[in-house]
Amino acid sequence: MRKILLGTTAVVGALVMASTGAMAQGADPFRAAGPAMTSHRDLEVRLGGFFRYYYSNTTQDYTNGAAGNLGKSDFQQETEIHVVANGKAANGLRYGVAVEIQNDNFRQAQSISGSNTTTKTQLDLDEAWGYVAGSFGQLRFGDEDNVYGLMGQGYIANFASGGLDGDFYDSLYGQGRPALNMQSDAGDNTKIIYMSPQFAGFDFGASFAFNQGEGPEAGCGTTGTGCDRLASVAGGLIRRRNEVTAMLRYRGSFSGVGIGAHVGYMGADAIKNTTGISPDRMNLGLAGIQFTAFGFLVGGQYVFGDGNNGFSPRANLAGDSRQMNSFFTGVSYTYGDFTVGADYAEVRSAGNQSAAANGAALTGSRTEKGFNVGGTYRIAPGIEYIAEYTYIKREEAGFNFATGAANAAATRNANNSLDANVFLTGFRFAF
Amino acid sequence: MLKHRARAMQIARPVIASSLMLLALAACSKGRIVENDEYLNDSRRARVMGRLSGEQDGLLIMGTDRSGGGAGGRGAAGGEAGLGVNAYLWRATLDTLSFLPLSSADPFGGVIITDWYAPPATPNERFRATAYIMGRQLRSDGVRISVFRQELHGGTWQDAPVVQATSTDLENQVLTRARELRSQSAAR
Structure with missing residues (x-):
């Protein structure tokens, strides 16, 4: 009897083992063919969403004229749908994909005159990326921020709609939108990213992108400035190529005070000029620090070097070596379900860099300032009420913020300054 | 150039x-492997604390739940997958009582019971402790520790009184350790 029991147990065991082996080879219809390490048994796919509804009250200089006059009030909504897949292979390799679908395709309806045939509620993709991670660190690839955007410290955006990186931009248009060099402003151009494990509080990362293009297409039907892979063109073009970013980050805590800091570098070539002098290469230094304690978050960031505002290369004008200096500081305080905070940013750059035919500069340096104060009340997990006020000021001698171009020498001082005020209040939801 | x-x-x-x-x-x-939530996510959804879907970060539409308590769970209340009580208090209690041999630990009910332990310096007395973690919130009254002491008399162990401050001191050590763990987690 004992022998029979042992025998049947062995047969059943062999069948189970054979079955498992067969599934690992792809016999399971729910599993892709391939070696066992590509098992999808541990895959998790999630659907997440975001919706916001705000009242906005906006004043912006130069919005009234022959083309029309704007009122101040508006209601706005924005929606995001996120599809996120994460998994872990049998050999410990982690992998995943994130796709963010949104409806803030404002470009389709930004004109204030004429009728729009397309709608600004049209869906587009924000970020879309995949990753593999393990003890070696993480390799991430796709339409995603560079490592400065991912690892930067001193970025205070945890109150209201996000401080100076918040939703007030959606109420401004044209020249009303400042370039305050927030750490995510460099864009989601398609890139490859490596980020290391953490050692004694330190981790580092580097990212590379060939150009500023996103998505799958070449960006153009015929060779021209619309092409992602544009390397040179008559007259040159202020657009980044061969973008490299490197970051070193530290995070730790001392006696209950959390400290985060980073130093980094962002550099890029510009599209060359086939008929003259090419724009300068962009070389920027990055630094930031933040402290957290007793509900407070205080931080600041500094970006400096050869470049123009908005993480752009600088035109190579004779005698023009003005550097870009970008300062940001913010503070927030969280108590229970309330968070209040304030941000201030100032960017000094070469600006428009227009020159007359004889080489004389038509425009001066640009100064852009932003101030935001606001708060969040968490009504319930996933439901928040926010209110905030934002003030924007842009100045540049010789530049006309009404037309978006340099003034002629005779009217140099016309519309050299732009002020904007945005008040937002409303609800946002996430699931 | x-x-x-x-x-x-x-x-x-x-x-x-x-x-x-x-x-x-x-x-x-x-x-240490850096988790995805330690990198900035600049989406608007990521800026909202908590989820309408409760502990889960989004709706599971396929596969195995690997959320580990979801975005709202980690850090918000200190909860983790498989824990019914505050994770910081749970870990801090385990750390603090680690000098005693563990008899049983129930992470759902929040009960840790140690076995008897006789310090080498005083082999004629032995101790055991029972810790109760009261809930999911990190509160100063969130942990209760009872200490039991016995002395060896004539070859048999007999119950002996414990200095009242012993339990309070251990609770304070747990709270201090929990605060350290929370600070480390917040700083990451």
């Missing part, structure tokens, strides 16, 4: 040098 290349090297050199040092360190020792 050469001037700008030199400028690039001037700015990037410290970052590259530090990164190469860390890379060398990576080759020699094993660092």
